[in-house]
Amino acid sequence: MRQTAEGSLRARLRSVWNDTFLYTLLSILIGLLAGSVILLVTGFNPIEAYGTLFGGVLGTGKTRMYAVQYAAPIIFTGLSVTFAFKTGLFNIGAEGQYIMGGLAALVVSVLMPLPAGLHGAVAVLAGGLAGAVWGAVAGLLKAYKGIHEVIVTIMLNWIAFYFSNFIVMTPMFKKPNSTASVEVSETARIYTDAFKEHFGSVHIHWGMLLAPVAVAFCWVILNKTTLGFRLRAVGFNRNAAEYGGINVGRSISLSMGISGMLAGLGGAVQVLGVVGRITQLAAQEGYGFDGISVSMIGGINPIGALFAGLFYGGMKYGGSKLNIIGAPSELVNVIIGVIIYSIAIMGAFRALVFFFRAKKEGRPL
């Protein structure tokens, strides 16, 4: 018993490295520490700043719901990136798919008169479909023309961005004397004012419920269906999967399509549930890129993406309150950046440990 004391301590230390959840927590801690160093250097009190940030988020029911409102779209884009990653694809195009989803939702809400309730559902579905098409384009090009999805999705982001700006400024959708589109029609709105007494002007919308449903959908598809098995097999080893009789091209296209659909749903619920219109944008809003961060913090896991999305959403909302004490709200971006670096470094560190241990024991890699 006694001689193993040191050994078990090392084993316990090692368990921190091997447990994704624990090292994610540690990374978050490192991120917050880095943030406090920056706060100290720039002359702010870290306790006060973090008090403002976390108190501003967790303080009341209303602020907690605001955090959820901020989190909803990036949970969708985080899922989108996660799903693609699980199948060996790097979807940087969540931004474009998000934009196309929002745009399709707006178009359906304005041009297709339907009864309330049904209208919102159809518009959300249209958003998902548009995102799926946008993702599938990249998937098809990768599958049948061998063009790398990173290149294609980055380019599709810009096409979606300018296409959205173009549509918004056409006479059919432009609100006169403004640089925004007309409002989505009353019948297509998916938020409720029923909780106004409790949550003030927070838009409680159906997307907040749809997000966990999408998480479950991803988890089930990936882990409990033959489709998910096929998609993941292609991600692990394309040639082996093909040898095993899996239609690789179809799998890649389908995977990017599902990934795009998730991001598109995020855009749709944000437009129908929160913003209510689309503005002519000067720069991409970054919801898709936030999705990459969410996916990384969530350990590339659908359930992780839900919690990472809530964390990041809370940080985004709380970050705006840093302005009140005069601290820059960009601090949040620094913290998130350091967290992601830490996660990446620990991943590399684990690989290194694995490598040296294998070498020492004379095992093949």
Add this chain to the structure above:
Amino acid sequence: MKFKKILAVLMTAGLLLTSFAACGGGASNSSGEGEGEASTEAEAEAEVAETISVGLVTDVGGVNDQSFNQSAWEGLQRFRADTGSKVSYIESKDESGYAPNIETFIDQGTNLIWGVGFMLGDAFAQAGLDNPDQQFALVDYAYAPEDIPNKNVTGVVFATEECSFLVGYVAGKMSETGKVGHINGIASSTMETFAVGYYAGVLTANPDVQIMGQYSNSFSDPAAGKNIANQYYADGVDIIFSAAGATGNGAIEAAKEQGKWAIGVDMDQNYIAPDNVLTSALKRVDNALYDVSTKMLNGTFEGGGTEMYNLKNDGVGYATTGDHIPADILAEVEAVKNDIIAGNLKVPATAAELEAQFPGKYDMPPVEEQ
């Protein structure tokens, strides 16, 4: 196995505690300073008798946008320096941020909440409906009275045709080629006042000057602004006035490269190209925020209306940085300015008014009606 996990969590907690202890060391120092400041502030407050708290919600540009958000924040900082009132801002990252940011200020008990930019129009109208006892004010928005039943949202607008008229007058007097240009942003009745004022100013200075004008359909596309400017300069234009946000920065760049004149907008843009920015049509957002906030402090503020800022109350103006305007022309411009202030000279604000004054000169496309 379970024990290992518990230990690991404990160790993480230990790390957390030590890190906070580290922060605490630094923090206790700075909080001590904070108390010192607070007590001097309290003394200052006692002298002024009463102060208010004022919040500013920016649009997506943020307080360092070198445009009206920055100008607004400068106005509030001046207000703080002069009155000891508490001012703060929150930057909106995108459209979904407007409502929560307004709400943050409401929760803080802010006396007057400012917004900058007409994109916040709907968010402020809604906030006014939901919070009848809270005072709001929004730059660049004129509300219809029926939109504000609680009389608690004040629109602040600027007579931009007046400052555009003055810089147009300068351009009309100083053009050597007899051709001047105008680049506008996205067509709207607000943006049209820049074009109309400029045309009127140029034609008042010299009816023979030819004016080329167009909408660039963007406030954020310097490449497009540069393109249009280069076309104008190739056609013999020697002075261009841009009222198109960041798009106009491209026109200033073109002026710099070609050694021609450009005229800036909103803020004094001479610093971008000191030898080529002739003057700037100033929109003194800072003065407006300072003025309305002071009224709020003095208790003379009546909410719910539309406040007009013009040459008379220093809400608009023109810049002379760089001393590019010759003294004789400057004297004339000052005379014209005094005429406008005195009401002897009526500056047209719409295309129809301009057409009545100078028939057949205005060639910008019409603005769709709301």
